[in-house]
Amino acid sequence: MSDTTYSLPQIPFDSKDVESVLSKQVVEWHHGKHHAGYVAKANEIEEELKKASSSAANANYSQYGELKRRQTFNLSGIILHNIYWQNMGGDGKADESLEIVKKILADFGSLESWLTDFKATAMSSLGWVITAINPLTGNIENFFM
Helix, strand or coil, X not given: CCCCCCCCCCCCCCHHHHCCCCCHHHHHHHHHHHHHHHHHHHHHHHHHHHHCCCCCCCCCCCHHHHHHHHHHHHHHHHHHXXXXXXXXXXXXXXXXXXXXXXXXXXXXXXXXXXXXXXXXXXXXXXXXXXXXXXXXXXXXXXXEC
C-alpha cells in the first residue's frame, strides 16, 4: 500500500460568486462536511489497507475486498468533488459557442430537455450524475454512478 495522505483542497472561488445557485451554508456544508468526509474516510481506509490481508480476497466478501470497494467510493467522491468545485461559477447561462453545448443541443434538442433528464437521473441515483459521451453511440448522455 502507498503512504498517500489525501487532503481537502480549498474551494477555488468565494461562495458569494455562486450564491444565485447555492447558498453559503450549502457550499460550506458540502465542502467542509461532505467533501471533507470523503477525504477523512479515504485516509482511514488507506491505513486499514496496510493491515488487511489480501490472501483471503474474493468477489463474494472479504475484508480486503470491502476496503477496496469503499476506497473506490471515497476516492471517486474526492475526485468528483474536485471537478465539481472547479466548474462552479459564471452567470449560469450556457455559452452556445462551446462544443459541449452544441453537442447537448444536437443530442437533446434543447438545454431544457438535457436539464430535465439530468435532474431525473439525479433523482434516480444514490450518488453522482455525470454528463458524458457514450462511446458506444457517440451521444451525450447523463449517467449515474
